[in-house]
Amino acid sequence: MTADNRCIDADDDRLSKPERSKRFAACLVVALSLLLPATGPAWAGFDDGMAAAKRGDHQAAYDIWLPLAERGDMRAQYNLGVLYDRGLDVPQNFAAAAKWYLAAAEQGHTDAEANLGYAYEQGRGIARDFGEAAKMVPTRRRTRRRRGARPISVLFMRTL
Numbered sequence: 001m002t003a004d005n006r007c008i009d010a011d012d013d014r015l016s017k018p019e020r021s022k023r024f025a026a027c028l029v030v031a032l033s034l035l036l037p038a039t040g041p042a043w044a045g046f047d048d049g050m051a052a053a054k055r056g057d058h059q060a061a062y063d064i065w066l067p068l069a070e071r072g073d074m075r076a077q078y079n080l081g082v083l084y085d086r087g088l089d090v091p092q093n094f095a096a097a098a099k100w101y102l103a104a105a106e107q108g109h110t111d112a113e114a115n116l117g118y119a120y121e122q123g124r125g126i127a128r129d130f131g132e133a134a135k136m137v138p139t140r141r142r143t144r145r146r147r148g149a150r151p152i153s154v155l156f157m158r159t160l
Helices: 016-041 044-055 059-070 072-088 094-105 110-122 130-135 136-144 152-159
Strands: none
Touching: 044 059, 044 072, 059 072, 059 110, 072 094, 094 130, 110 130
């Protein structure tokens, strides 16, 4: 028997059951090793994206975070919003930023809520809506960001 047909003959009746199991496992390992490089960033984790962003490789961070965000990871959704908001290795797109901020905010990400409130207030990528912006105020005050530190009275006066 040659090495080329070992996987094909893994169910050969002349082999003992343990030998067939070993061959099957070896074939499975070979098959998976051929498939894994094709999946790329899908196997990378959120922290890998953070490491890429910290070294300035925002495109790699985007490639890592996009599949995570599409699967509902609120941290990846928020960070994609930041990339689009600032135009970091992606075209600046306030509508895409608002989309990702909204997805993360719906899951309770406070920084995403703050940025979404700011987007509503300024009309950046989303229809200007002081009422929606005001809804974000209690949450925005819990964040450490000064960006969302507008007093509710200012937002209330704008709704009149």
